[in-house]
Amino acid sequence: MLVLAHISDTHFDGGRRAVRRAVRVMKYLNRLPGQLDAILVTGDIADSAAAVEYEHARAALQSDSVPILTCPGNHDARESFRSDFLLEDGSGPINRVHMVGDAVIAMCDSSIPGQSDGHLSEETLAWLQTVLDDAPPTAPIFIALHHPPVRLFSPIVDPIRLDAPDALATIIANDSRIVAVLCGHAHTAAITTFAGVPLIVGPSVSSVLGPEWEGDGITHDPIVDYATSPSVAFHVLDDDLRLTTHFRSIAKPDAGKRRGFRRGYSPHKHT
Numbered sequence: 001m002l003v004l005a006h007i008s009d010t011h012f013d014g015g016r017r018a019v020r021r022a023v024r025v026m027k028y029l030n031r032l033p034g035q036l037d038a039i040l041v042t043g044d045i046a047d048s049a050a051a052v053e054y055e056h057a058r059a060a061l062q063s064d065s066v067p068i069l070t071c072p073g074n075h076d077a078r079e080s081f082r083s084d085f086l087l088e089d090g091s092g093p094i095n096r097v098h099m100v101g102d103a104v105i106a107m108c109d110s111s112i113p114g115q116s117d118g119h120l121s122e123e124t125l126a127w128l129q130t131v132l133d134d135a136p137p138t139a140p141i142f143i144a145l146h147h148p149p150v151r152l153f154s155p156i157v158d159p160i161r162l163d164a165p166d167a168l169a170t171i172i173a174n175d176s177r178i179v180a181v182l183c184g185h186a187h188t189a190a191i192t193t194f195a196g197v198p199l200i201v202g203p204s205v206s207s208v209l210g211p212e213w214e215g216d217g218i219t220h221d222p223i224v225d226y227a228t229s230p231s232v233a234f235h236v237l238d239d240d241l242r243l244t245t246h247f248r249s250i251a252k253p254d255a256g257k258r259r260g261f262r263r264g265y266s267p268h269k270h271t
Contacts, residue, residue, distance in 0.1 A: 043073025118147025
């Protein structure tokens with residue numbers, strides 16, 4: 001059995017609120033008494049890609065017992081993501097492959113420097129195909145990225161989802177070992193399908209973004225809830241290669257306080 005915790009969109013912005021919410025989630029995950037094999041964070045680690053934001057992210061996103069696997073989102077910037085968060089050198093897309101137990105997890109960079117929508121470059125697609133070619137023949141494979149490749153009925157996320165998803169769909173359709181595609185960006189937990197496999201959107205740590213039917217019917221401004229507790233998705237792959245996902249809300253100490261909502265939030269880059 002393989003157990004993956006999946007969070008997304010922490011949006012460290014230099015303030016205490018984002019740190020508190022992320023720390024609450026990490027404390028919960030690090031104190032789990034049962035099996036946990038890895039923690040995935042599918043992008044938008046920072047809010048404006050400032051050095052202090054990645055400093056807070058490095059301090060908060062820590063575990064002594066399981067690996068933390070990350071990829072950048074549209075609010076991140078590759079250069080500072082590398083230098084200030086990963087503490088490494090390099091250039092180009094930030095793609096990483098990990099072996100977790102018997103499974104292969106490909107963390108893909110779907111960000112476009114200076115833009116909010118997503119794209120998998122030819123370099124990234126070639127890298128992903130090489131990962132699949134080199135993977136053990138019986139290894140289950142997860143593909144993770146920030147931008148969803150399908151419509152999620154979000155009035156502001158849908159226009160900036162992954163563009164040109166057909167190339168990714170072809171890769172997935174040609175490899176039966178791929179278990180699921182995991183992403184973020186939408187600030188809401190969601191499950192659908194893509195290229196014949198489950199597509200699971202991890203919940204945002206920072207806020208919850210309402211779908212189009214929660215808008216006002218005129219401007220369709222989304223409702224953004226900054227007070228609802230952050231959530232975690234747990235992806236469980238059993239010995240029969242059946243994937244089951246559980247969603248868990250991480251209660252906050254001040255849960256009795258009034259919930260707060262705000263309209264007009266935009267996840268577009270601030271840099």
